[in-house]
Amino acid sequence: MQPPIAPFRQVVLKVASRCDLACDHCYVYEHADTSWRERPMVMSDETAVQVADRIAEHAAAHRIQTTHVVFHGGEPLLAGIERLRRFSRTLRGAVEGVCDLDLRIHTNGVLLSRAYCDMFADEGVKVGISIDGDRLANDRHRLYANGHSSYEQVVRAITLLRDHYRHLYAGLLCTIDVRNDPIAVYEALVALHPPRVDFLLPHATWDHPPLRPGGQETAYADWLIAVHDRWRADGRPVPVRMFDSIILTASGGDSQTESLGLRPSDLVVIETDGSYEQADSLKTAYDGAPATGLDVFRHSLSEAALHPGFAARQGGLDSLAEECRRCPVVASCGGGLYAHRYRSGNGFDNPSVYCADLFRLISHLVEYERQSTPVPVHRLPTATLDALASGNASADDVAQLRAPQLSRARLAARRAATVVADQESWSILLNAERTDRAAVDDLLSHPYVHAWATRCATAGPARLTAADAGHLAAVAAVAAVRTGLAVKLTVPIVGNFLHLPGLGRMRTGGRDRAEVEAHDGSFAVRADGPWLSQDSPLWEPVRTLDATGPGLLLDDVDPYRDCYGTPVEDRLTGEAAAALGEVVGAALASLTADKRAAVRAGLRVLTPLPSGAAGAWSRTAYGAVALPLGADPATTARLLIEHFHRAQLGGLLDLLDLAAGDANLELLLSDAYGLLSVAELLGDEEIARLRTAISRITGGARSAVGRRFAAGLAEAAARLPLPAGSRQR
Incomplete structure (x- = not known):
């Protein structure tokens, strides 16, 4: 019997397989995986048509209401304006009448121009841009191959979006470097008035752990906590997906990012040659880690969803390491990003290499939320x-x-x-x-x-x-x-x-x-x-x-x-x-x-x-x-x-808490309270039923405030005239 399929609702579409920057923290070109060398530099129209058909087929089969597609790379703007326009129209044409299409592009921004933005406006493509903070922070990693800064070009692109194409501005993505001043980074990002900020932990594994200056065990948590506390003090001027996800999952909601929470992954990557891959972040684990051996020409997305690599990320709590399953913050952490759990020898059956950071960060945010109480305390006289x-x-x-x-x-x-x-x-x-x-x-x-x-x-x-x-x-x-x-x-x-x-x-x-x-x-x-x-x-x-x-x-x-x-x-x-x-x-x-x-x-x-x-x-x-x-x-x-x-x-x-969580008692309260409000219009039978209901409420109330409220109801009911039959007796 075929196992159930967890359908893909997010597609990362690699439209270009080269980049015009040489960021030294890039997981595509600077980590273990080298498969990019063998792929076409840009996706062909033939492949794009096949991708679009596969997405429409998948959405129809699984009744998906909205498919989210992100043009990605490398640097996706290297695909060119007209190619991206054709891809956008191909995708929308294929899914028309099948599902909604949320179409976005994620870029380093250095090539972004009015011509690109006009095309994106025509085709309904929202734009997210990577920038790591102020000039000092951004130029630590995000440089051209000749070592020159990209900062001015990126800020120019963001300013163009912010001031002239605000409806296309999807947000900013910032990769953390704990050597950067967290407040300076935060202030630089907020000054660009983004609709959202995503902070990313730099990709690392147990074999290649992250930089920790001075051996600080929770350096990344400390950096993010500084940002969080300033952000809260400023009144949350911009949504921050990492913080919002932690707060939401701590109160029983779903995470908004694959790097946190227990929600099964619903993301697939499609490379320039049409091959299906798992999340790009796996490129940091070992050469070939994201590969599936499947592609859009020979396999449907439903077939890809059955690949063991995708299935391994669908198990929620049961798919985590034993240490994670026992952790009190697992609902928010979810074991961290899958790639960050890798260790040669036992693969991904480990906590995140950022385990200590995540525990401290989540605990801090949950406690901060508890103390600040999102719903102000209201006391009723x-x-x-x-x-x-x-x-x-x-x-x-x-x-x-x-x-x-x-x-x-x-x-x-x-x-x-x-x-x-x-x-x-x-x-x-x-x-x-x-x-x-x-x-x-x-x-x-x-x-x-x-x-x-x-x-x-x-x-x-x-x-x-x-x-x-x-x-x-x-x-x-x-x-x-x-x-x-x-x-x-x-x-x-x-x-x-x-x-x-x-x-x-x-x-x-x-x-x-x-x-x-x-x-x-x-x-x-x-x-x-x-x-x-x-x-x-x-x-x-x-x-x-x-x-x-x-x-x-x-x-x-x-x-x-x-x-x-x-x-x-x-x-x-x-x-x-x-x-x-x-x-x-x-x-x-x-x-x-x-x-x-x-x-x-x-x-x-x-x-x-x-x-x-x-x-x-x-x-x-x-x-x-x-x-x-x-x-x-x-x-x-x-x-x-x-x-x-x-x-x-x-x-x-x-x-x-009048009913101490008793749903049946709440229903009795509602019925009795409604009838009591129109008691002067009630007949004898209704008054008798009201008295019986209030008697049951008085006997069932467990909390002190519930008993006081029930006593008030009983006192009000006692002032009502007795039913005619009772008066005769």
């Missing part, structure tokens, strides 16, 4: 807890839940950005936050932005859809609009609409992506035809329910409003929206002034459900309630109050 338990919370009591929910929303957005790995959009969000923190807070706490972020953070990269991943760009575009930044972003089209959360949607037609340009607080969208502004009849904005008072939104367009586990209505006509507003306004008016104020303090968004639905709320969309169309004001009032209170309890459960 006892009087507020008691008021919430009684069902008589004031507007001020309800407002106490807003700050912790904002903290949760911000953390979910950060984790989503790490999973999505769209560093350009995340950088725009950070810039917007520096411009107007309140505006970005308001955006991130929108119920359906929070629902999207939670979905991404929970799903992880393997289960992420292209629409989920692309939505970060939509969030960033709205942040730019709200803060007045000037940006241009590519945003996905879902169901013929481009969605801008909290603002509305633009009907765009059948393409899969559109451009959004934000400037001076306004925006324009372009898909196939001309630029469309928010004055276009194709723009469908989020509306305000005017009859309910100021600020209550009717959101019937957001794609993430489907978080209730029940179907939602699509955009209402103007007449239907006005009718819903009148009904909800009348429902609110029927409440006491205190209840009405409490609802308005915690409710931000209403979403319509089909007629006859029961109403709904969602734990991931705090501040929103879904209500059915066609209900009268009295029914609407009951559903509004009941589900609003269930949502408030959800917010309370996010803050306090």
Whole structure:
């Protein structure tokens, strides 16, 4: 029986097999493997066509939603503009209708020009550049063969991207040399305003260990810790993939780099002659280490995936050395980069040659994260807890839940950005936050932005859809609009609409992506035809329910409003929206002034459900309630109050351990709390059921705060009239 295949989602495509620099730390030309000498200097068109067909075949067979392809080398720009253009079009043509294609190029930058950038803009190719820091750090290794510096040419290339082709700027890659000043390197990189920085440990093995000046056992950890602590003190001005991966894996997420974490490798290298190889880093182990003996002309990618070399990197924890499996930081470390484990005699069955460094670095970051607490500690006053338990919370009591929910929303957005790995959009969000923190807070706490972020953070990269991943760009575009930044972003089209959360949607037609340009607080969208502004009849904005008072939104367009586990209505006509507003306004008016104020303090968004639905709320969309169309004001009032209170309890459960982790007790709490909020409308049977539920809650509460809350519920229930049957007895 054939073993299961772990499909390839990342392809490193070697379009050129020579380089115009002579970096002495290069793993391709300066380490053990010499196979490059026998390969074509550039990939042929015939090979590129076969590669494209193999990628499309593989994506179709394994239902891959997005394939990530990186043009690499050597120096890939040596392939030339027209060849790279042809390769880009060949790849996109082959996968059209099969999967999305994330196409990038990684270059040393010295040949990058406007002509290259114009072509990359036309073909949708993002550009990453290698630079090792300031001039002193960069010139320690990254020199021409004649010994001349490459620094000015590289900075010129980065400046060109940053200032004129920002939407192509994918980030910077820096190989660490512990002899360089870590802070000087960090400051030089941040000054170039990259959308992301990748720090790489220099390739080494147990046979050829890394440089350790003065015999320092954790020199690389110490260097990275200095950078990390400065980065955190600066407010994380740019995403750093190594740090973000450690933080994410420590909290149960997936790593964003093959050098850390336990996620199986999904990367294959295809050389200029079409041969399949394992990760390039293996070239540092021994001559021929990455070779598979397979190629695109004779073998499919699925056949390549069965090669023992790839299979050895699919086993997660079980594939690690025994010492690694016992290590407390293994979930974040994952044994380090596979190549760094090599020792002649027993191959890769070893911890990383950077084991001590990784242990110290990960431990430091985890402890730093614990002490700094990503979600600020929020303490609820006892009087507020008691008021919430009684069902008589004031507007001020309800407002106490807003700050912790904002903290949760911000953390979910950060984790989503790490999973999505769209560093350009995340950088725009950070810039917007520096411009107007309140505006970005308001955006991130929108119920359906929070629902999207939670979905991404929970799903992880393997289960992420292209629409989920692309939505970060939509969030960033709205942040730019709200803060007045000037940006241009590519945003996905879902169901013929481009969605801008909290603002509305633009009907765009059948393409899969559109451009959004934000400037001076306004925006324009372009898909196939001309630029469309928010004055276009194709723009469908989020509306305000005017009859309910100021600020209550009717959101019937957001794609993430489907978080209730029940179907939602699509955009209402103007007449239907006005009718819903009148009904909800009348429902609110029927409440006491205190209840009405409490609802308005915690409710931000209403979403319509089909007629006859029961109403709904969602734990991931705090501040929103879904209500059915066609209900009268009295029914609407009951559903509004009941589900609003269930949502408030959800917010309370996010803050306090009322149920001690007991999911059944949480459900009982939600049902009882919702019914208690409309107790005056309940019949005898419902009151009896409510009392029974509260009795079970009181008996099951284990935490001190849970017992206090249960006692408050019981006291409130005791004030209710007895059912008629009980009174007769």
